[in-house]
Each structure stands twice: as structure tokens, then as C-alpha cells.
Amino acid sequence: MHLAVPLVAGALLFGLGIYGVLARKNAVLVLMAVELMLNAVNLNLIAFGAYLRDRFRTGEVTTLFVVTIAAAEVGVGLAIVLLLYRRRESVDLDRATELREEAA
Amino acid sequence: MSSAAWLLPAIPFAAALLGALPACRTRPRAAAIALTGATTTALVALLLLPSALDDPTRVRLDRLLIAPAGALQVLAGTRFDSLAAVVAVMVGVVALAVQVYSVGYLHDDLRYPSYAAQVSLFTSAMLLVVVASDLLELLVGWEVMGLCSYLLIGHYRELDYARRAAVKAFLVTRIGDVGMLLGVAVLGTAAGTTDIGELLAAVPRLPHGALVAGSLLLLLGVAGKSAQFPLHVWLPDAMAGPTPISALIHAATMVAAGVYLVARLHPLFLASTVTLDVLALMAAVTMLLGALAAFAQDDLKRLLAWSTTSQLAYMLGALAAGGYDAGLLHLMVHASAKALLFLAAGLVLHAVHTGALSQMRGVARRMPVAALALIVGGLTLAGLPPFAGAWSKDSVLAAMKSAAGGSGPGPDQFEGVLLYLAGLATVLITAAYVARLLLILLAPPAPRGDLHEPRLSMAQSVTALTVTCGVSTFLALPDALPSWLPAPAGAREGIELSVGGVTLTAIGVLAVFAALWLYSHAGARDPVLLLGSSQRRLRSGFGVDALYDRGAVRPTRSVAAAVAETDASAINHAVEGIGRSAVRTSSSLRVVGAGRVRSYLAALIAGVLLVVVSVAVVV
Numbered sequence: 146m147h148l149a150v151p152l153v154a155g156a157l158l159f160g161l162g163i164y165g166v167l168a169r170k171n172a173v174l175v176l177m178a179v180e181l182m183l184n185a186v187n188l189n190l191i192a193f194g195a196y197l198r199d200r201f202r203t204g205e206v207t208t209l210f211v212v213t214i215a216a217a218e219v220g221v222g223l224a225i226v227l228l229l230y231r232r233r234e235s236v237d238l239d240r241a242t243e244l245r246e247e248a249a
Numbered sequence: 250m251s252s253a254a255w256l257l258p259a260i261p262f263a264a265a266l267l268g269a270l271p272a273c274r275t276r277p278r279a280a281a282i283a284l285t286g287a288t289t290t291a292l293v294a295l296l297l298l299p300s301a302l303d304d305p306t307r308v309r310l311d312r313l314l315i316a317p318a319g320a321l322q323v324l325a326g327t328r329f330d331s332l333a334a335v336v337a338v339m340v341g342v343v344a345l346a347v348q349v350y351s352v353g354y355l356h357d358d359l360r361y362p363s364y365a366a367q368v369s370l371f372t373s374a375m376l377l378v379v380v381a382s383d384l385l386e387l388l389v390g391w392e393v394m395g396l397c398s399y400l401l402i403g404h405y406r407e408l409d410y411a412r413r414a415a416v417k418a419f420l421v422t423r424i425g426d427v428g429m430l431l432g433v434a435v436l437g438t439a440a441g442t443t444d445i446g447e448l449l450a451a452v453p454r455l456p457h458g459a460l461v462a463g464s465l466l467l468l469l470g471v472a473g474k475s476a477q478f479p480l481h482v483w484l485p486d487a488m489a490g491p492t493p494i495s496a497l498i499h500a501a502t503m504v505a506a507g508v509y510l511v512a513r514l515h516p517l518f519l520a521s522t523v524t525l526d527v528l529a530l531m532a533a534v535t536m537l538l539g540a541l542a543a544f545a546q547d548d549l550k551r552l553l554a555w556s557t558t559s560q561l562a563y564m565l566g567a568l569a570a571g572g573y574d575a576g577l578l579h580l581m582v583h584a585s586a587k588a589l590l591f592l593a594a595g596l597v598l599h600a601v602h603t604g605a606l607s608q609m610r611g612v613a614r615r616m617p618v619a620a621l622a623l624i625v626g627g628l629t630l631a632g633l634p635p636f637a638g639a640w641s642k643d644s645v646l647a648a649m650k651s652a653a654g655g656s657g658p659g660p661d662q663f664e665g666v667l668l669y670l671a672g673l674a675t676v677l678i679t680a681a682y683v684a685r686l687l688l689i690l691l692a693p694p695a696p697r698g699d700l701h702e703p704r705l706s707m708a709q710s711v712t713a714l715t716v717t718c719g720v721s722t723f724l725a726l727p728d729a730l731p732s733w734l735p736a737p738a739g740a741r742e743g744i745e746l747s748v749g750g751v752t753l754t755a756i757g758v759l760a761v762f763a764a765l766w767l768y769s770h771a772g773a774r775d776p777v778l779l780l781g782s783s784q785r786r787l788r789s790g791f792g793v794d795a796l797y798d799r800g801a802v803r804p805t806r807s808v809a810a811a812v813a814e815t816d817a818s819a820i821n822h823a824v825e826g827i828g829r830s831a832v833r834t835s836s837s838l839r840v841v842g843a844g845r846v847r848s849y850l851a852a853l854i855a856g857v858l859l860v861v862v863s864v865a866v867v868v
Contacts, residue, residue, distance in 0.1 A: 163854060167851055238846075
């Protein structure tokens with residue numbers, strides 16, 4: 146398989162992630178978009194690992210790390226979202242502005 | 250060989266430090282520390298005296314500290330010879346008398362503990378000047394004295410005029426100190442050393458210009474400290490301080506420092522005729538001005554202050570005329586007389602609670618201790634035989650007479666003649682104002698009503714000083730003294746009496762009796778009233794103060810006001826404007842960072858894209 150195929154797929158996934166983070170208001174969806182970006186990176190790592198035939202499997206190993214950390218991150222992120230929902234009955238990020246300074 | 254001279258400044262300094270500790274700020278402790286310090290100092294000075302007089306030409310040098318200062322080596326240490334020994338005894342004894350007296354005089358003063366510590370520090374600074382072996386070391390003591398005089402003159406700091414007098418004393422002596430500092434710098438660079446001994450040895454090698462400039466600048470410092478015209482204006486105002494402080498400043502410390510410096514560096518001054526001319530003129534003007542102003546004063550302490558100015562001019566005039574022994578003898582005699590007079594005046598002020606002579610008529614008739622002290626001190630001051638003042642003043646006049654004759658070291662003949670004439674005239678005026686003072690205080694009838702009894706310590710120290718002053722008569726007898734203080738090469742050695750001086754002292758006596766007669770016959774009027782309308786001019790010291798006010802103080806104040814105005818309007822506004830514009834700019838920039846996470850993220854991604862694209866383009 147040509148290297149361009151996974152790379153383009155990764156770029157598309159990453160762009161989709163950026164769009165999700167910037168455009169979505171729902172905290173759960175933003176988390177999912179972040180996951181998309183992470184997995185786009187994972188795809189690239191695996192693709193280059195296979196392409197370069199790395200003896201130490203660096204690409205694959207790093208991907209395992211990223212997956213683990215992403216799982217942990219989602220755990221923390223969802224906990225925050227859950228707390229947000231319990232307090233405010235809403236997960237709209239645009240309305241979670243308590244820590245912002247007063248508008249001048 | 251090591252000598253104990255360093256103890257002289259160290260003991261009172263330790264007393265000052267101890268007295269400044271919070272634990273020692275109760276009255277009994279402060280008094281104990283101050284009195285112990287002063288007694289020990291006086292004892293050490295007295296113990297060091299015999300060995301120094303045994304071999305008066307020997308100089309004991311001790312180097313305690315060597316500090317390299319660029320090209321100069323500063324050798325701080327002690328230089329102890331017969332001159333230092335004698336002056337140290339004078340300082341120690343007067344300081345002790347003042348400390349004892351102060352215990353009683355400031356009995357109800359809450360600030361007594363800090364006062365006593367300051368007096369100790371003052372004594373320590375003066376003794377440092379006395380034993381210093383290096384001019385820079387001497388300068389340290391000199392400046393600390395300036396500080397102490399400021400603090401002590403301003404002791405009654407709730408009084409407006411005391412604060413002003415303190416600031417005036419500080420500023421006026423500061424003008425002199427600047428000259429002093431520059432003089433030390435000029436001489437130090439020219440001679441390559443600031444060590445007093447090496448500097449004096451280097452005098453013949455010094456370039457003439459540096460010698461004249463350096464000694465003239467030193468003279469400015471002397472004029473400031475010793476209250477000589479044109480820097481004499483601080484001394485009469487310094488009377489705002491407590492009376493014992495006046496005694497201390499006028500007898501032992503501060504004003505004596507200027508005379509001591511000239512005596513210490515006498516060969517240096519003798520080597521420059523121009524400086525001697527200036528010194529002689531300065532002394533001539535000051536002694537007449539001071540004596541005339543003293544005669545017209547209406548305030549007891551101011552009278553004594555002007556008299557000090559005039560007598561200091563005698564000492565400096567004698568030194569200018571080359572009369573080393575004569576000048577120093579007068580310094581000693583005057584110190585004992587003036588300390589006595591001030592402390593006795595303190596008794597009178599304590600009794601009547603006013604300084605005005607017009608309200609003191611006959612007060613001394615009811616105060617035997619003060620009366621005796623005033624008579625002994627006054628007659629010593631006036632120079633009546635057999636009191637010591639007669640011998641010292643006569644030897645001063647003898648030195649001036651030889652200078653007027655153009656023989657030996659001294660100023661040019663013209664200045665010498667002026668100095669001699671001023672000296673003769675001042676003898677008369679001095680006798681006159683002393684006579685006036687004594688007449689007012691002793692004239693009948695004695696006032697009725699309650700007089701404040703002097704406290705024991707005050708009476709004790711006045712009595713002790715009366716005895717000292719009386720004994721000094723015998724010490725100062727012409728033949729007893731010459732071997733005390735070997736004059737440096739080139740100066741007039743020994744004490745000689747002049748016929749003219751004796752005649753004039755006799756005329757002084759006549760003046761006393763004439764004044765007495767006038768006073769008792771002219772309806773017991775104060776003799777000063779005979780001066781009529783010129784009394785006011787004399788009393789203000791010929792308006793020198795007003796002149797300085799117009800010429801220096803007010804212009805300085807207006808410049809200061811203009812500077813303050815510029816500071817407020819131009820500089821302050823500029824600074825505030827910069828601040829305000831920064832605030833305005835930042836508040837317009839804060840829109841960018843107003844906490845909208847999404848816009849941060851968009852900017853981040855745009856930035857990354859920009860970097861990637863530009864890297865791609867470049868590569």
C-alpha cells in the first residue's frame with residue numbers, strides 16, 4: 146500500500162478533529178474530537194513505522210503509549226464533564242465562563 | 250611601642266553604643282553608663298598626660314589599620330604627643346563636668362538617655378580628631394561631630410527655633426566641611442599621603458600652588474567648625490540647645506576642633522603666607538565683630554556665644570602670628586573659663602527660667618555658687634591678672650605684636666598690624682561686656698520671690714570647674730608653661746609677655762570700673778543703653794544673618810521651589826503620562842486575551858500552520 150493513503154487519511158482525521166474542537170459546543174463532542182486528533186497521529190506513527198521497517202517498533206510502541214494516555218485523559222475529561230453537568234445541567238462550553246476575567 | 254591612646258575615643262564610643270541599647274534606656278542606667286564612660290575617659294587622659302609631658306618632643310605612633318585606597322595608603326591609627334595629650338585632658342575633663350551637670354539639668358527630660366549617649370558620641374568624635382594619625386581618620390571624627398552637634402542643638406525638637414538652629418548649624422558647618430574635604434584631597438594628592446606626620450615632613454617639597462590651595466581649603470573647614478567670619482553665624486543660634494551642650498560645644502568639642510587642626514598642621518599653615526594673611530584677617534574681623542555683638546546681646550547665652558566666637562579668633566590669630574604656645578594656652582584657659590561660665594549660666598537660667606538679661610538683675614546675689622563661678626570665669630575671660638586669662642591673652646598679644654613688627658613667622662606686616670590692633674581693641678570690649686554681665690547679675694537689690702534651687706550634681710560640677718579654672722592660673726603662669734608644648738619648627742616658642750598687653754589689661758580693669766561707676770550712677774541703667782540706636786545693629790551681629798538670608802537662603806529656597814514645581818508639573822506628568830498610555834494600550838490589547846479558549850486555539854493552529862508553511866517555503 147502506498148504511504149500516501151494512511152497519511153491522507155490521518156490528515157483528514159486530524160482536520161476533522163480540529164473542526165470538532167473549534168466548532169462544537171458540547172463538551173463530550175469536543176473530547177471526541179480530541180480523540181480523533183490523537184488517533185490521526187497514531188495512524189501516522191504506525192504508517193511510518195511500517196514504511197521504515199523499524200527494528201525496534203518505535204512507531205507501534207509509541208502508539209500503545211498514546212492509546213493508554215488517551216484512555217486516561219478521556220477518563221479525567223469525562224469526569225470533569227460529568228461534574229460540569231451535575232452543577233450546571235448543561236455541558237455547553239461557551240457558558241462555562243466562571244474563571245474568565247470580567248469583560249472590560 | 251604601643252600606647253593606650255586609642256582608648257580615648259574608644260571608651261566614650263563604647264559608652265555611646267551601650268547607651269543606645271534599648272535595655273539601657275532607663276534614666277539611672279543611662280546616667281551610670283555615661284558617667285562611667287566620661288570618668289574613665291578623663292582618667293585615661295590624665296594618666297597618659299605625664300608620660301607625654303616627660304618627653305614632649307616624642308610622638309607615639311600606632312598603626313591600627315591599614316586600608317589601601319587606590320594610590321593612597323590610609324594608615325588609621327593614633328598619633329599621641331604632648332599636644333594631643335593636653336587637649337585630650339581638656340576634652341575629657343570638660344566632658345565629665347558636662348555629663349555630671351546634665352544629670353541634674355535634664356532631670357525632668359524624658360529624652361535624657363539618648364541625650365547622654367549623644368554626648369558620649371560627641372566626646373568620642375572629638376577625641377578621635379585629637380588622636381587621629383591620618384587626615385582621613387580625623388575627617389571621620391570631624392563629620393561625626395557635625396552630626397552630634399545637629400542632634401544636640403536640636404534636642405528640644407518640639408521648639409521650632411531649636412530645629413532651625415540645628416539645621417543652620419549643620420548646613421553652615423557643612424559648607425566648611427566641603428572645603429575641608431577638598432583640602433585633604435588636594436594635600437593628599439600633592440604629597441602622596443594623608444598621614445599627618447608624613448604630610449608635615451613633605452611640606453617643603455610640596456608645590457607652592459597645592460600648598461596654598463590646600464591650606465586655604467582647610468581653613469574653610471576651620472572657619473566652619475570654629476565659627477569664624479564668614480561662617481560664624483551658626484554659633485549664636487546654637488544656643489537653642491540645652492545649656493550643658495553649649496558648654497560642651499564652646500569649650501571642649503566642635504569649636505576647639507578647628508583651632509586644634511590649625512595647631513596640628515601648624516608647619517603647613519606657616520609655609521603659606523597667603524593662608525596666614527587670610528587667617529589673620531579672618532581672625533581680626535571675627536574678634537571685633539564677636540566682641541561688639543556680645544556687648545549688645547540681651548540674652549545671657551547668646552552673649553557668651555558671641556564671646557566664644559571672638560575668643561576663638563584670638564586663638565586663631567595667635568596661631569596665624571606664629572604663636573603656637575600662646576594660641577594653645579588660650580585654648581585651654583578659654584575652655585575652662587567658658588565651660589564654667591556656661592554651666593554657671595545654666596544655674597541662673599534654671600533659677601529664673603528666662604534667658605533675658607533684663608530680667609536677671611541681681612539674681613546671682615542669691616546664688617553664691619553661681620556668683621563665684623561667674624566672677625572667676627568672667628574675670629578669666631576678661632583677662633584680669635592674676636587669673637589665667639591675663640597670661641594667655643597677653644602672650645597672644647605678644648605674638649601678634651611680633652607679627653605686626655614683621656619679625657619671625659606670620660602674615661605680612663599689614664595684616665599683622667591689623668590683627669594686633671584688633672586684638673588690642675578686643676581686650677577692651679571683652680572687659681566691657683564681662684563687666685556688664687557681672688554688673689547685671691550682681692547688682693543690688695537681690696530679687697525677691699522663689700528661685701529654683703540648683704540640683705546637687707549641677708552645683709558640684711560648677712564648683713569643681715571653678716576650682717579647675719582657678720588652679721589654671723598657676724599652671725598658666727608664664728614660667729610654668731613653655732616646656733609643655735614644644736612648638737614645631739618655625740613657630741614662636743614659649744610664652745612671652747608683652748608690655749603693651751599688660752598696659753591694656755590694666756586699661757581693661759579701668760573699663761570695668763568705669764562701667765561699674767556708670768551703672769551705679771546713671772540710675773542703674775544697663776550700660777548697653779548708652780549705645781542708643783546702634784544697639785540693634787550690634788545685637789544682630791551687623792546683620793550678617795540678614796545678608797545671608799537675602800543672598801543665599803532665599804535664592805536657594807526659590808531655586809528649590811522652582812525645582813519642585815518643575816518636578817511636579819513636567820517630570821511627574823511625564824511619568825504619569827507614560828503610565829496612563831501603557832494602561833490605555835494594554836486595555837485595548839486585552840480584548841485578544843479575554844479568556845475565549847476557542848480563539849486561543851484558533852490562533853495556535855493558525856500559528857502552527859504559518860510556521861509549517863514558511864518552513865516548507867524556505868526549505
